Amino acid sequence: MAHAYTPGLKVTERSVVRKTRRLPILGEVLVEKGKVVSPDTVVAQTNIPGNPMTVNVANILSVEPEDIGEFMKKRERDAVKKGDVLAEYKSFFGLFKHRVSSPVDGTVEMISMVTGQVTLREPPIPVEIDAYLNGVVEDVLPREGVIIRTEGAFIQGIFGVGGETQGVIRMAVNGPDDVLDENCLVNGDKGKIVVGGSLVTLGAIKKAEQVGTVGLVAGGIIDTDLVGYLGHDIGVAITGHEDIPLTIIITEGFGKMRMANRTFDLFKNLSGLKASINGATQIRAGVMRPEIIVPGYEPKGKVVEQDLSEGLVPGTPLRIIREPYFGLLAEVVDLPPELQIIETEARVRILRARLQDSGQIVIIPRANVEIIEA
């Protein structure tokens, strides 16, 4: 393959961001192309068929399934209220009555003479999709949703939990090495997105939950802290639907990992601005990384476009993403074309890189670096 490296995560001061906001099933789009929207603007809605409920009338009345028609008090498509009599069976000249009542409000969808079951359908469940971002409706997908376009700062994390939310960014530490612990959070952090350095601790997460912080961002997290907070282990890398009151995004990886300077510095500039964030991560087909978007952010200086069309070249800034230099930042020195044998005896394509901290030149498989994209 032409480029044997991981493209890396976007950390950019100014970028065009497009978000497709799609309904789970066909419905109605409520906004037209060109409309300016805010995160809470409802852009599309639909009604998902209500929850179905089955009642085995034949069993309850102790009659044969094919006979239940005689005893039904309601017909298919009839509306019912909770407690309404669905079917009634009288025995001993009407002295004894056996009744089946509806357990829910809804409609009778099906009466089965084969199984003796009656299917009830609860009222439809309305579903609304909001815009998530400040932006403009760039395109309408008829009956499905819209594409929202915005420009601003855009930062991708490596892993996250928790869904979409918005809040004002606050830097809680001074440097990218600093740990975000419970002492960094204050009562004023309610509704905010609090950013730390190398690590977010379990104590910080609990405190954030207590004060009502909506988001936490840091370089790393200890695996057992995350598992401890969620109350369950994460088996497959599909997240975003956890039942938690805040969103957590890590930018570098698991363990204590200094946040990349570039990311940290950008967060400093974004301090005090409102961001839309999403912890959803999916590392399979259709890769999805957690994100922090600050629509409308205008960088102070001129944004220099980074040319990644050639992939890795001498001078490319990168992050090493596997042991033994995991988490360190470096820059490409050169890229020998021939395969080389590494310690494991695997023959792989490598590069030589100068470590940012020590200036040491090291050999790294190209598969184990990612370009720091601007």
Place this chain on the structure above:
Amino acid sequence: MPEQKAPFKLDREISSILATDCGSTTTKAILIEKTGDEYRLMVRGEAPTTVEAPFEDVTAGARNSIREVEELTGKSFLDEKGIITPRRSDGSGVDIYMSTSSAGGGLQMMVAGVVKTMTAESAARAALGAGAIVMDVISVDDGRKPHQKIQRIRYLRPDMILLSGGINGGTITHVVEIAELISAAEPKPRLGIGFKLPVIYAGNKDARPHINAILGQKVDLRVVDNLRPVLETEVLGPAREAIHNLFMEHVMAQAPGYNKLVTWTPVPIMPTPGAVGICMQTASREYHLSVIGVDIGGATTDIFSVFGEYFNRTVSANLGMSYSICNVLLEAGVANIKRWIPFKIGEGDLRNRIRNKMIRPTTIPQTLDELVIEQAISREALRLAFIHHRSLAVGLRGVHRQRTIGDTFEQTGSGESYINLMELGLLIGSGGVLSHAPRRVQAAMMVLDAFQPEGLTMLAVDSIFMMPQIGILSTIHPKAAMQVFDRDCLIKLGSSIAPAGPSGAAKPGDPCVKVELEIDGNKIVEEVPYGKMKLVPLADGKTAKGAIYPSRQFDVGKGHGHSLATTLTGGVVGVIIDCRGRPFVPSEDTSIRNAKMIEWFEALKMYPEDAFARLLKA
């Protein structure tokens, strides 16, 4: 919607074949040509799969992979319409092109039946054999309440549902009940907003009018022959064929660019795992051996087995080496992973490393400790996937068997496993961690530890994962397929001799097996005691006549203490004599276990000596 193709029948001689496999991340192209009397792999090319933005056209990735083949051969195979066929006198073009696909997440199905261990299990086998991932199995007796089943069906959004239940002429109530649950759930397909979900009905034929009345309006209903027409018979062919057809019509039709891809080939596109299954069955037939094949990927582990007439495939959807690696940690537990790592590593460190592999799935081990850790995880993923496979590769349950006097002492009922590790003749490993292990003996050891074959077994790995292309080729040209499979696809590692036992108490060091081999006219005698491993070189392409003499507590296929005269096949590793016993369970005492592990690793020259010594000292 692509036009449905009839099964393709080859009616002419072909000398050049181009085949692609559009995988979820990479599209791989191979060129096979006839040289002399033999079909051989010429070159291969690969490129990223392009079903997602910004390309959204699977043919772009296929073209890129074929372009690599063009560059390597200096011939052209592509024009603006697709593949140049047939081959032209100037050498351009090929006689036939074909493709398999698992792009876009492959085929994801839900299956339903009346009884969990009977019709539902048959439905699961039909779906798995057709190449699907089975997301859930719903049955009347699965322990869930009706509303829970309905919620589950609503939540899953499969590509299609296979509904079975009841024998022909039997009661229809239960299968209709399942149909009612599906109707109530109003399931939606994963792909194609606004499309009707395909549902295949393969149950009691007497229930068809009812099924049609319940589901006909709500879903895209297809009716095929009952997969359990009588209790004693399982007929999976019609259901599998319907799955393949719907895969083409619905799943492939939704994937961007497939409309174009199907016009390139006269052979219907097959799901990748379905093609691999066909490859395994052909191999078993041709070699006259029972076969187990495993493909361990980033997200899933597929296991295929062919024992006699029985073919089984299972997918462990969440056991893999990258996307699902944390699930291996979750299911196996840290302790089980650590038992394959003979050096000190803290639990927290190990957990963080595994998580970091999950979030950066394309990275490779640079240091020896990372390699050993990754191979330890793979053993557990393979072991768990094999347990899953054994639980499904069973005979029909609920069937009355007439017992003979010979069965009196053999209390196995129906539902017994088809997997017989003593009978297993060929064990094939595939997937990055096995195919790309820096030393081939590492791959051999990983499959030995996970599958624990008994007696004499040939071990092999797939060189470049071309079994999907070989599988689809074997449907139209089995001879060409097997020639390429044997000469270019399989890398033969060698043979393993693993005596089963001990049958009673035995101490490490007790006699276990004596092996006599005649290699290049020289007689070699190896006596290996219980608890030891030994590697005897026997090069690829060579065979050695010999005899294996187990001691009285051990069995190599002829009974305890009975010798086996045989011919051993060589390979790039050689002959591994594994006297750790079967079943083999590593010691629970860490220091004993680590010492033994190091001893075995050193006996087999598993890792570079110096680096391994440094690692142990650290």
